[in-house]
Amino acid sequence: ETGVTQTPRHxxxxxxxxxxxxxxxxxxxxxxxxxxxxxxxxxxxxFVYNFKEQTENNSVPSRFSPECPNSSHLFLHLxxxxxxxxxxxxxxxxxxxxxxxxxxxxxxxxxxxT
Amino acid sequence: xxxxxxxQPEMSVQEAETVTLSCTYDTSESxxxxxWYKQPPSRQMILVIRQEAYKQQNATxxxxxxxxxxxxxxxxxxxxxxxxxxxxxYFCAHxxxxxxxxxxxxxxxxKP
Numbered sequence: 198e199t200g201v202t203q204t205p206r207h208x209x210x211x212x213x214x215x216x217x218x219x220x221x222x223x224x225x226x227x228x229x230x231x232x233x234x235x236x237x238x239x240x241x242x243x244f245v246y247n248f249k250e251q252t253e254n255n256s257v258p259s260r261f262s263p264e265c266p267n268s269s270h271l272f273l274h275l276x277x278x279x280x281x282x283x284x285x286x287x288x289x290x291x292x293x294x295x296x297x298x299x300x301x302x303x304x305x306x307x308x309x310x311t
Numbered sequence: 312x313x314x315x316x317x318x319q320p321e322m323s324v325q326e327a328e329t330v331t332l333s334c335t336y337d338t339s340e341s342x343x344x345x346x347w348y349k350q351p352p353s354r355q356m357i358l359v360i361r362q363e364a365y366k367q368q369n370a371t372x373x374x375x376x377x378x379x380x381x382x383x384x385x386x387x388x389x390x391x392x393x394x395x396x397x398x399x400x401y402f403c404a405h406x407x408x409x410x411x412x413x414x415x416x417x418x419x420x421x422k423p
Contacts, residue, residue: 201355230411239315240402240413253410287356296406297344297363302356 200224201303203288209309210278218273218306220288227293229271230300231263234285246271247293278310313338315405317414324393325422331378332388332417334403343407345379345386350416351399359401362386395421 201222210216222229231243245253246265260282262274271288285305291298314337324330336345347359362370362379369377374391386405390397398421403414 239415240404242411255410289356297361299346299358299361300411302348304355 200301201288201290203286203303203306205306206304207307207309209311210275211311212278212280214278215274215276217275218286218288218308220271220273220303222269222271222288222290222301222303224290224301226290226301227268228291228298229265229268230289230291231271231273232287232289234287234305236284240287244273275308278308280310283308283310313340313405313407313410313412315403315412315414317401317403317417319417320415321418321420323420323422324390324397326395327392329389329391330393330419332390332401332403332419334386334388334414336384336386336403336405336412336414338384338405338407340407343405345377346404346406347375347377347386347388348402348404348413349397349399350402351396356402360388390419393421395423397421 204219228247230245233241242255243257244263249265260277264272287305288303289300291300316335343364345362348356349359350356360370360372360375376389378387400416402416405412
């Protein structure tokens with residue numbers, strides 16, 4: 198379970214705060230993803246990066262801002278969030294972009310917006 | 312738009328018995344991939360099995376197998392000889408092009 202790591206594991210933030218989630222993969226993969234997992238909704242793909250280039254933004258509000266400085270690191274910058282943004286945020290990576298490749302998931306960051 | 316439906320929010324199975332989890336999907340693509348992922352309690356999501364749509368043969372991985380019915384857009388997962396460690400959330404997922412869509416999940420409970 199150490200191929201993809203995420204920090205922090207838990208985060209509580211107010212609606213006016215700015216915070217960042219970090220993801221790191223140690224698998225030599227070229228693609229990385231952010232997902233949102235809410236209690237009552239299916240897993241939602243938020244962003245896709247392939248070779249550090251963003252290839253998908255799945256209609257995510259601008260209060261979520263991704264950053265991919267290199268193929269091993271992925272950040273999700275958060276600002277002025279809403280309580281409905283509380284969820285488990287999962288990072289994943291794969292050998293190539295979306296397709297037949299298996300995705301390897303991190304343990305997630307449990308975010309609570311108060 | 313692609314959709315994936317898992318009609319069973321919860322399932323239970325007796326240890327050592329067989330259980331089948333249902334999944335249907337809707338897509339306009341002819342070339343795509345289907346996956347089953349497992350998310351144990353408080354643990355990371357892992358791939359269970361994968362099926363290429365162009366392959367007629369059903370994928371098998373040890374105790375896990377799928378029943379892929381392309382015309383019916385159905386992709387069920389069969390777990391044989393269920394073990395306590397199989398207890399988890401199971402997600403069916405469909406990928407075509409650059410979009411991966413997950414179903415709502417099925418919580419599987421295994422009774423000793």
